[in-house]
Amino acid sequence: MLCSECGKNEAKVHVTQIINGKKTESHLCEECAKKHQASFNAGFSMESLFSAMLNNAFSTSAYTPVKGCSKCGMTYDEFRSTGKFGCGECIDTFKERLMPVINSIQGYDSHTGKIPKRAGGSFKVKKDIEKLKFQLQQSIEKEEYEKAAKIRDKIREMENNK
Amino acid sequence: MENMGIVITSRIRLARNLKNYRFPVKMNREEGQKVVQEVNDAIDRTNLNYELKNMKDLSDVEKNSLMENHLISPDLAENKSEGAVLLSPDRKVSIMLNEEDHVRIQTLESGLALNECWDLGNKIDDVIEESVDYAFDRDLGYVTSCPTNIGTGMRASVMIHLPALSITNQTDKLLYGVSQLGVAVRGVYGEGTKSMGHLYQISNQGTLGVSEETLIDKITQIVKQIADKEEKTREYLKNNNSDELEDEVYRAYGLLTNAKKMTTEEAMKLISLIKLGKEMKIIDFAGNIDLYELMTKIQPGNLLYTTGKEMLPIERDKRRVEIIKGELLNNQTHNNIK
Numbered sequence: 001m002l003c004s005e006c007g008k009n010e011a012k013v014h015v016t017q018i019i020n021g022k023k024t025e026s027h028l029c030e031e032c033a034k035k036h037q038a039s040f041n042a043g044f045s046m047e048s049l050f051s052a053m054l055n056n057a058f059s060t061s062a063y064t065p066v067k068g069c070s071k072c073g074m075t076y077d078e079f080r081s082t083g084k085f086g087c088g089e090c091i092d093t094f095k096e097r098l099m100p101v102i103n104s105i106q107g108y109d110s111h112t113g114k115i116p117k118r119a120g121g122s123f124k125v126k127k128d129i130e131k132l133k134f135q136l137q138q139s140i141e142k143e144e145y146e147k148a149a150k151i152r153d154k155i156r157e158m159e160n161n162k
Numbered sequence: 163m164e165n166m167g168i169v170i171t172s173r174i175r176l177a178r179n180l181k182n183y184r185f186p187v188k189m190n191r192e193e194g195q196k197v198v199q200e201v202n203d204a205i206d207r208t209n210l211n212y213e214l215k216n217m218k219d220l221s222d223v224e225k226n227s228l229m230e231n232h233l234i235s236p237d238l239a240e241n242k243s244e245g246a247v248l249l250s251p252d253r254k255v256s257i258m259l260n261e262e263d264h265v266r267i268q269t270l271e272s273g274l275a276l277n278e279c280w281d282l283g284n285k286i287d288d289v290i291e292e293s294v295d296y297a298f299d300r301d302l303g304y305v306t307s308c309p310t311n312i313g314t315g316m317r318a319s320v321m322i323h324l325p326a327l328s329i330t331n332q333t334d335k336l337l338y339g340v341s342q343l344g345v346a347v348r349g350v351y352g353e354g355t356k357s358m359g360h361l362y363q364i365s366n367q368g369t370l371g372v373s374e375e376t377l378i379d380k381i382t383q384i385v386k387q388i389a390d391k392e393e394k395t396r397e398y399l400k401n402n403n404s405d406e407l408e409d410e411v412y413r414a415y416g417l418l419t420n421a422k423k424m425t426t427e428e429a430m431k432l433i434s435l436i437k438l439g440k441e442m443k444i445i446d447f448a449g450n451i452d453l454y455e456l457m458t459k460i461q462p463g464n465l466l467y468t469t470g471k472e473m474l475p476i477e478r479d480k481r482r483v484e485i486i487k488g489e490l491l492n493n494q495t496h497n498n499i500k
Contacts, residue, residue, distance in 0.1 A: 084307045087297075088185075106369065107370075108371020111302055114304075116296050
């Protein structure tokens, strides 16, 4: 097996990490492992791992750089070295490349927490409806039909007001 | 458990950015000023009465003191452009502006109270959002400068005091175990993971895919378990090793009340032992002595700030002991030491 970082040497160090129940494995050659030794010793640092993975994702040969973010001028190279977004639109610019990295770092790929009232707007209603539909399904499975009917009415009401 | 003083403070931080301005890594001075103005205006529209402090107007001494009181981060203190902080009158809320993100709302409560911190932070967040548009992505949630904070933008952290686990060399193992649960552990005041005064900070690693409430619940459960271990270890020491423990505590008291000078690190360790002694009723104090507060007071920046003049390290080490001695002897009782 070749090193997952440099892709040149035989992988001799195998690192398995389980974050939030999601397992990620990396296989490194001795040279690349040495580079990571400090971070292994210091325990798991999300930031250091992130920039390493980011570098990896952006340096695959299949990827040809196009122009950067149209709003703030952040280029791919800049993003790679700082690991930071330049504005709210960078996320769309870099999303495709970034998703696998975010997924493996965070263990998830979608937000389920708070939604801002203004920026979220109708999106919040949509998420709420999704939640209710899930509850409806659960009620039906549990044969709690009275409760299910109430949830169904609420979904209708929300869909009409959208 | 709440009375044992093991869990010291709880803290919630929410990272937010304004949609209409470039993020701190890219923005210019003018944009930075506008961010400060917009958020300050949003807070001003309420009757919250927050105090705005611009980093460029503060002395290094003042910045260090704010830092040691956890009201600003080292990064903000070093910020050379438009960094600022909004502070609530009771200092339970601090809103850092133009640090890594445009807005970082931090709330603080004593004891294990992450839910209360979240309620408070969530309200402030709503207040700001009434006047500004946040950068928000439908899939990925709140857009933060660094993708490691994306989603909720929330870091929930709890500061705990683990002297008994430290004395018995159990912290490394325990904290390593905890770090396997997607939770970060670091020392407080020390460099990296090194701890001073047996104080540790426990916080969540991930910020995406889990709701704020679930994250808070997880950290709360983990902290409860660690506090329980600390409590049991104290119980064990009391039953099996009380002479040894009393000796350590009395020695610490002796040094702190008789020494002429002392470094921060030594003082932190000794006050930590006194704190343990007080909580285990080995040492008795009159009045409401707050030993954690004392640990904060004797940090280099706070010493300079309260003394109000520049001091050489040796002068600082002398001043440090004077403060500690004063505090301990002021609260002395007749049967201070049994």
